[in-house]
Amino acid sequence: MSDKICNSLWRASSPAAPVLAPLEGRVDVEVVIVGAGFTGLSAALHLAKFGISVAVIEAQEVGFGGSGRNVGLANAGVWLEPDQLDNAIGTEAGSIMYKALAAAPEFVYGLIKEYDIQCEPVRNGTLHAGVGKSGLAQLQRRCEQMQKRGAPVQLLDAAEAQVRIGSSKFNSALFDPRAGTIQPLAYARGLAHAALKEGAKLFDQSPVSKIEPADNGWVLHTEKGQVHAEKVMLATNAYSEFGVKEQARKFVPIFYSQLATKPLSEAQLASILPNKEGVWDTCTVMSSFRLDQQGRLVFGGMGGEGSVLSNWATQRVTELFPILSKVQWDYCWTGKIAYSEDHLPHCQQLEKGLFSVAGYSGRGIGPGTVVGAELAEWLSGRRESLSIPTTVLRDISFRELKRLFYEVGAHTYHIGQQSHALD
Structure with a gap:
């Protein structure tokens, strides 16, 4: 499986990241955060605004993980339907979490x-596109449950959905005007610039080799330095390597790949997503698509890079949009999603002063930013609890088999769809 970002559209089109340096020598702060993604950077930004000394240690570079590789849909809420959320964690807790992430x-x-932050923000809403009878039924449930909770969502019929998307392959779409699209890596880099402006310390190319208790807190070791802090927040999500490998056992890593076309013509752009919404569908093996500021179609699907996925993507895009008679991909990149067993993010207190947050299950931009800010309030004593569960998670049994199940399932689906198209 590739985990490359060298051929990423987001890297090619993002404004420059702040110039950082590896950690050297000793640094003393009140809070240290491992991971410079949406959660860690949002937490650092807000802690610094509160006057709390904070350092972020990143093993690679800002936005290296899922924050710099995702689709770029800034959605409201989590994957679960609202009633499922209530059933999972209780009505009161579900209501608190729903309102916060809405x-x-x-x-x-x-x-x-x-x-x-220069990150191509477009807030024209998102479309959850329905496929088949089960997809329509799912969107009908979601719409009813979300409207009951005050969400300004609208269920579009087949005719309107097809016009808004520019494809005849969908029978409905749930439109959420609160949401939109961004350039995710540019947003992560922008958060890093903002955190530095507020006084946070950021270090990159500094993988953590060891975390151990120390007087009045913890000490984190890297190759050339160490950070002493009262509190530690692990915010690595699906990229739990180096000194935090044990946290990877709490989640199933799922590969999700994206491809970006050459800029579309004016005629093509007038037909495909004319209002610039972001889209994802109701298929079991989900796919997503959107436009970037240069008019490229960005298409994503579960699975790692490879000819099977790119061939399926080409075939699927031409099925959805016959106006694209010849698809040419300029970029292709892959990232990882951390799927928790209940598809919800969790903040765990592993030991006194040592916390870990992960499990966005592919919905990281909005929740990650909000949870990061809540963590800053929580760790600084400004709030009593978080809006997400704080349960200590057990290791997922047969984690690797479950990862293979998702991966093989997606691979088989892509092959099957190509074979079906040839029949």
């Missing part, structure tokens, strides 16, 4: 405006 796009776009 406001996530507003929070994200507010930060973008406050810090003038």
Whole structure:
């Protein structure tokens, strides 16, 4: 499986990251965060605003993990239907979490405006596109449950959905005007610039080799330095390597790949997503698509890079959009999603002063940003609890088999869809 970002559209089109240096020598702070993604950077930014000394240690570079590789849909809420959320964690806790994450796009776009983050923000909503009878039924449930909780969502019929998407292959779409799209790596880099502006310390190319208790807190070791802190937050999500490998056992890593076309013509852009919404479908093996600021179609699907996925993507895109008679891919890259057993993010207190947050299950932009800010309030004593569960998770049994199940399932689906198209 490739985990490359060298052929990533987001890297090619993102403004420069802040110039950072590896950690050297000793640094003393109140809070240290491992991982410079949405959660870690949001937490650092807000801790620094509160006057709390904070350092972020990143093993690679800002946005190296899922934060710099994802689709770029700034959605409200989590994957679960609202009633499923209530059933999973209880009605009261479900209501608290739902309200907090329903406001996530507003929070994200507010930060973008406050810090003038250049990340191609487009807030024209998103479309959850229905496929088949089961897909329509799912969207009907979601719409009813979300409207019951005050969400301004609208269920579009086949005719309107097809016009909005530019494809005849969908029978419905759930439109959420609160949401939108961003350039995710540019957003992560923008959060890093903002955190530095507020006084946070950021170090890259500094993988953690060991975390151990120390007087009045913890000490984190890297190759050339160490950080002493009262509290530690592990915010590595699906990229739990180096000194935090044991956290990887709490989640199933799923590969998700994306491809980007050459810029589309004016005629093609007038037909395909004319309002620039982001889209994902109801298929079991989900795919997603959107446009970037240069008019490229960005298409994603479960599975790692390879000819099977790219051939399926080409075939699927031409099925969805016959106006694209010849698809040419300029970019292709892969990332990992951390799937928790209940498809919800969790913050675990592993030991006193040592915390870990992960499990966004592919919905990281809004929730990651909100949870990061909540963590800053929580760790600084400004709030009593988080809106996400704080259960200590057990290791997932047969984790590797479950990863293979998802991967083989996606691979088989892609081959099957190609074979079906040839019949």
